[in-house]
Amino acid sequence: MGRSVDSTARRPRISVDVQPEVRRRLRIAAARRDVSIRQYVLEAVEERLHEDLGEEADGMLTLSTESDPVLAALWDNPRDAAYDEL
Numbered sequence: 001m002g003r004s005v006d007s008t009a010r011r012p013r014i015s016v017d018v019q020p021e022v023r024r025r026l027r028i029a030a031a032r033r034d035v036s037i038r039q040y041v042l043e044a045v046e047e048r049l050h051e052d053l054g055e056e057a058d059g060m061l062t063l064s065t066e067s068d069p070v071l072a073a074l075w076d077n078p079r080d081a082a083y084d085e086l
Helices: 020-032 037-058 069-075 078-084
Strands: none
Touching: 020 037
């Protein structure tokens, strides 16, 4: 699941404040998977991004009228249809 990231590459840092109970639950869940809290959170975020964004979450943005309603308005109209005939 997790991507291999060059450890020497500069990466942005995100800080999230959580309630003590959430931190405790994170520690337990990460321990059950035998991973660090950091790795557990990163994998959970990646999974959620993939659920919500599909291919976009994998860095492979697919432009289509189905994925973007703004594009649908721009592309699905009589004026644009002329380009489909070429």
